[in-house]
Amino acid sequence: MTEAVTSGGERILVVGPSWVGDMVMAQSLFKTLKARRPGCTVAVLAPGWSQPILERMAEVDEAIGLDVKHGEFGWRSRQVLARALRERFDRAIVLPRSWKSALVPFLARVPHRTGFTGEQRMLLLNERRRLDKAVLDQTVKRFVSLGLPEEEAARGDFAIPQPRLEVDAANLAALQTRHGLGQRPAIAMMPGAEFGPSKQWPLGHFRRLAEQLIEEGFEIRVMGGPKDTEAGEAIAGGLTHAFNLCGRTQLADAVDLLADCRQVVTNDSGLMHVAAAVGTQIHAIYGSTSPSYTPPLTDKACIHTLALTCSPCFERTCPLGHTNCLKQLAPERLLRAIRG
Structure with missing residues (x-):
């Protein structure tokens, strides 16, 4: 838990999401709260991994860690944390729709607790809002709506501030030295x-596109977590001016490295939203998912999708077994877009 910040304004606790992209999109809510409630303080309760991202958001006054494994109830951890948070907040906004996510604000006796109906949360929330998926048709809209008066939120025509993460120039310089980067203009690739x-x-x-871009004078940075190391090697292995950084950098490092890139080629992923939040030109590839639901929140994005009759299916694996929505999206199309 970071040091608590006090002020004379409303003290708001936001229970944050559990995914990188969603946490970046949640900054739109934090910005809205700061604009609509002058003098308020915003604390975010979220998994510990998210702290490096929260530290790059000027609107977050405090990050409170709750490290409970996925699928684990963690009653003792929630109880202890709730006791420590008692009498510290005037309002709680619960972004996830699970009942467990609403438990800490309830146990901490936060007087006003807002969230969408779902998973038997009748006692845990005292302002329960119905989720109209037709009106609130994007994840970010749902987040922001919970910080607005219910009547305004129900219309769905409110402004969505774009996320903007702060960049650490000193850390970027250190990363460039450590990994031998920066000899050419950089393009990032995120295969995960x-x-x-x-x-x-x-x-x-990705590999064919990397080879073509290197021929045209670019440096390729393949980025992702430890799970993406093999994928990174498949793209960058044996190529000069290509660097497999998967599993070799931290989340905060990704913020700085992506801000330093000219352009980014990415799947619909958490790092796509990080790239959007540092203002880098994005080429976002959509297969089974839809850019209408989780678009990169930036004016500098080019969406690549084939919009086949079978997509978006929102399935984890292709139900037809061919994944043509991605396979038929040729590297040459991305190359033309990068050239502009």
Whole structure:
């Protein structure tokens, strides 16, 4: 838990999401709270991994860690944390729709607790809102709506502030030295996607595009977590001016490295949203998912999708077994877009 910040304004606790992309999109809510409630303080309760991202958001006054494994109830951890948070907040906004996510604000006796109906949360929330998926048709809209008066939120025509993560120039310089980067203008590639293979552009396509871009004078940075190390090697292995950084950098490092890139080629993933939040030109590839639901929140994005009759299916693996929505999206199309 970071040091608590006090002020004379409303003290708001936001129970944050559990995915990188969603946490970046949640900054739109934090920005809205700061604009609509002058003098308020915003604390975010979220998994410990998210702290490096929260530290890059000027609107977050405090990050409170709750490290409970996925699928684990963690009653003792929630109880202890709730006791420590008692009498510290005037309002709680619960972004996830699970009942467990609403438990800490309830146990901490936060007077006003807002969230969407779902999973038997009648006692845990005292302002329960119905989720109209037709009106609130994007994840970010749902987040922001919970920080607005219910009547305004129900219309769905409110402004969505774009996320903007702060960049650490000193850390970027250190990373460039450590990994031998920066000899050429950089283009990042992000081949991972936690959702599943139906979101992942073929590695052979990434490789062909990397080879062509290197020939045209670019440096390639393949980025992702430890799970993406093999994929990174399939793209960058044996190529000069290509660097497999998967599993070799931290989340905060990704913020700085992506801000330093000219352009980014990415699946619909958490790092796509990080790239959007540092203002880098994005080429976002959509297969089984839809850019209408989780678009990169930036004016500098080019969406690549084939919009086949079978997509978006929102399945983790292709139910038809061919993943043509990704395989038929040729590297040459991305190359033309990068050239502008």
